[in-house]
Amino acid sequence: MKTLPNLFILEDHPIMRNGLEAYFSASGRWRVLGTSSTLNEAKAFLTPGKTTAPQPDIILLDIQLEDAWGLDLVPWMKERNRTANPPIELPRFVVYTNFTDYSHVNTTISMGVYAYVCKSRNEAELEEAINTVLRGEMYIDKSVEPKLNTIAAALSLLTKREAQILTLVKDGLSNKQIAAGLGIKVRTVENILSFVYMKTGVSSRLELQKM
Numbered sequence: 741m742k743t744l745p746n747l748f749i750l751e752d753h754p755i756m757r758n759g760l761e762a763y764f765s766a767s768g769r770w771r772v773l774g775t776s777s778t779l780n781e782a783k784a785f786l787t788p789g790k791t792t793a794p795q796p797d798i799i800l801l802d803i804q805l806e807d808a809w810g811l812d813l814v815p816w817m818k819e820r821n822r823t824a825n826p827p828i829e830l831p832r833f834v835v836y837t838n839f840t841d842y843s844h845v846n847t848t849i850s851m852g853v854y855a856y857v858c859k860s861r862n863e864a865e866l867e868e869a870i871n872t873v874l875r876g877e878m879y880i881d882k883s884v885e886p887k888l889n890t891i892a893a894a895l896s897l898l899t900k901r902e903a904q905i906l907t908l909v910k911d912g913l914s915n916k917q918i919a920a921g922l923g924i925k926v927r928t929v930e931n932i933l934s935f936v937y938m939k940t941g942v943s944s945r946l947e948l949q950k951m
Contacts, residue, residue: 744771745874748786748796748831750813752777752805756859760800760836763863779808783816796831798870803837803844811835814851832873836866842887842942843950845880855879891951894940902936905929909948 747770751757757775764770773796776782786796799817801810814833821828834855835848848856854873857866858881869879880888898906908918915933919926942948 744769745797746771746773746794747870748773748782748799749775750777750779750782750799750801750805750810751775751836752802752807756802760863760866764867767867769867777805779805779810779812782813786817786820795828798834798873799831800834800836800866800870803835803839803848811848811851811853814853818852834866834870834873834879840881840884840887841947842884842891843947845884845888846891847950849878849880856884857881858883891940895951897939898936902932902939905932906936906948906951909933909945910951912949 747764749757749760749764749772751760754777757777761772761775765772771794773794774785776785782801799813801813803810817830817833821830832855833853834857835853836857836859837844838859839845840858845856855869855878857869857879860883861869861881869881872879895903904922905918908921913921915926915929919929922929936948937943940948940951942951
């Protein structure tokens with residue numbers, strides 16, 4: 741008998757969570773180990789020694805939960821597996837979210853998530869993405885992939901000074917701190933940042949910090 745891949749779902753919206761569980765359970769192609777509406781519930785379920793359930797092959801999660809950032813589960817799982825005895829194989833993470841901006845996509849990928857799927861996609865399309873991940877491949881939603889390419893191209897157009905100031909912004913420094921560190925005027929920093937905003941197409945400092 742074929743062994744079904746194990747799936748765990750972290751989603752705070754009850755209709756979405758119940759709908760996903762029903763779809764994957766009824767398909768006969770997946771074993772849904774459990775679902776959770778909060779990050780703490782997910783951690784409790786996935787803590788070694790506190791459950792007799794098998795470990796998930798795939799963790800399907802949303803980015804924004806009511807109590808936390810869903811992506812915080814990723815580093816927690818990595819640490820959990822690093823310290824487990826015996827070692828536990830790390831599941832593959834699939835994000836299913838409403839966010840379509842570059843900063844969320846880029847942050848997600850940089851954390852080691854295998855797939856980024858927008859909630860405009862239906863369950864069958866989501867399942868296709870998950871199967872891609874099970875084959876060891878990455879899956880980026882076609883609606884956000886052009887944004888990644890556009891930003892990457894834009895970053896290559898930054899001057900050395902613009903790239904330097906962008907790096908300092910990403911490090912959390914204020915304009916005043918950047919100016920003091922580089923020995924230039926705050927107004928100069930502001931002018932250079934205006935070009936960075938224009939070239940990257942982002943509209944806020946927070947988005948720059950997430951790039």
